[in-house]
Amino acid sequence: MGTMEMMTAEKLELLRSSAFELEHAQMYDSSYSEHERAALALETEIERSLVSISPDGNSEESRRIAQTQINIHRERQRALRPHLESGSGVEDEEGRECVFIPAPNHWGANGDLDEESGSLSSVHNLLTWQANYSPLSYTPMYDELPSPDIPYYTMLDPSQPPTTYHLHRTREWSTSGCRKFIYTAREYSDKYALYMLEASHRGDSQVTSADFCRVAEYPQPCITILLSGIDKCDHNAAYKSRCIHLRGPFATPTPIKEYPDRQQKIPWSPRRFTYGGRRFVWKPGDSNDDVMPETLYEFQRDWAKPGSRTGKRCDDAQERKLVWGEKKRKGKVESYTIHFAGGVDQVFREMLLASQMARQVVLFTAID
Template sequence: MGTMELMPADHLELLRSSAFESEHAQLYDTSFSQHEAAAMALEEEMENSLASISPDENSEENRRVIKAQVQIHRERQKALRPHLESGSGVEDGEGRECVFVPAPNHWGANGDLDDESGTLSSIQYLLTWQNNYSPLSYTPNFDELDELPSSDIPYHSMLDPSQSPTTYHLHRTREWTTSGCRKYIYSAREYSDKYSLYTLETSHRADNQVTAAEFYRVAEFPTPCVSILLSGISKLDDQAAYKSRCIILKFHGLATPLKEYPDRQQKVPWSPRRFMYGGRRFVWKPGDPHDDVMPETLYEYTRDWAKPGSRTGKRLDDATPTKLVWGEKKRKGKVESYTIHFAGGIDQVFREILLASQMVRQVCMFTAME
């Protein structure tokens, strides 16, 4: 009996990458065919792994990753189908108008980091270059540092007002692993609430805290684009998951991680939590004082100070009233889910970091609800 000939790993990765690049080039029929070929090659790889005696190829985690990749390619085909030459072009399978949203990839992120893009992330990249080594093959133009927009000009006023807010619908699942951990997989779907664009994964044991997570673009899974670390809670009780923690977000492409610091460490709620990005100051504040899990609201501020009379570290600030990120709760029957909105014009890199922050915070609180 002949053995199944598998596609070389480098060829498969090129095929998978090309399928997503074709989406951005609006080559929908080409992309559909590439997703089909990638899914079939992965399914063959799955069959081969089941028969393999190699501990790496036959591992449960390896098969889980392959299964997830197949699901991603099949889902992208569903998203593409109305936009094929043979499709309706304007309606989905339920007769509703649809707009195709390409799955984000590193090409969009690289464009945001280019020093000629004018994005806030390109400014962050320039600033972190001053004190850090970067493996990229070119050196930013540091003369531009003298031409950066003044922080006195509100960030929201620099965004394109013609761009609509970017919306993601958040959904969580749970899987058991052989090690006895509970693996949380949290996904962010595009505006139609049908197709995942990002996932966040972390593992949790009943006797441990969530201290790390990985944030992925589905187009590049299982390579993370943001790696996340969280500070620990010293006193473990039934409120531990709701207490404020430092969040460190390492975007793979920026030399320095973004660090969010709460005004009051290990206190309920998680926010206010402050950080700097692109030379500007931002603060997360509670999205709903009656719902701890609600996505937080992001504002820009220029100055903060200790709240007079506070003995617990509370602070005040001059945050602008304009929301940059905000959330809402959705209920369908007995199932609750959350939606998060980003002001139109926020660049992909900054948006991905902010989304990762909100998703990992929610996952930490979900562990207390099981």
């Protein structure tokens, strides 16, 4: 365990951030050392809380968070070890480069919101800002926005491979009758967590909110999720469709809103939303498996299905999948893999991932 040296919360947060930022700068040895310092400092915080006589300093939840952060730093050390100067270079034993955690403040998602990036998220950011704040009828930062008549997938770099995450339920326990679901997304090797989603659930209620975090920032969420409730709670409630609102790193507090064609009906999808001036629809990934990750398509037009009395709709969705998933089984344990078309920017990818993980957590409440 670490020494009992005092460290303020602000200094500890800077130390944690530094470890991830050095990793992104490919300063692997320095990053490894900072992860070690952060883990030791967090162990000291746990020691101090256990001997504290102050109610504020003796919080079981605070210790749980600190232990999770320690596990994250130790895991990143294992990921970095092959890349140290004393290791095998910039690739691991499988010949793959180090997979970065999106770091706070300086890399990754923040740049996707800049107009110079040309990403769909930058277009969404601009359109949201203009709709809420700009008195102008034109777009001052673009001469011309990409036309929504051009399929989104044609704007993606075809040389980039799909981005893959492996999804796992990692923990569940009871506190005051409440179960906490912790769901992680690991990178392609299925070894190291990149994202976490947490949601609480009581047996007599529904999951109505969740927090989606980059592990570099845990427990600070980068996306907060709200789910609409179900009027009539029964054994099928978890399988009934609902609205999902996702609030992320956007220019205004306006959330991304996903609306099902038929609310409070089985299954959850089709569910539609607009992003960057384009329209997208989630459709069932497997009509025989409600928990399978959904498949995402772009569409331009939808209309009521002739003869439907329950709100079913048709659309002109493109054939090209933007997101799709599959199930893996080891013994009695099931996990899921989700793929994103290569070139989808990080902000958009995180929003889509948060939506799928939140939906699955609700479905898991019916299974467990």
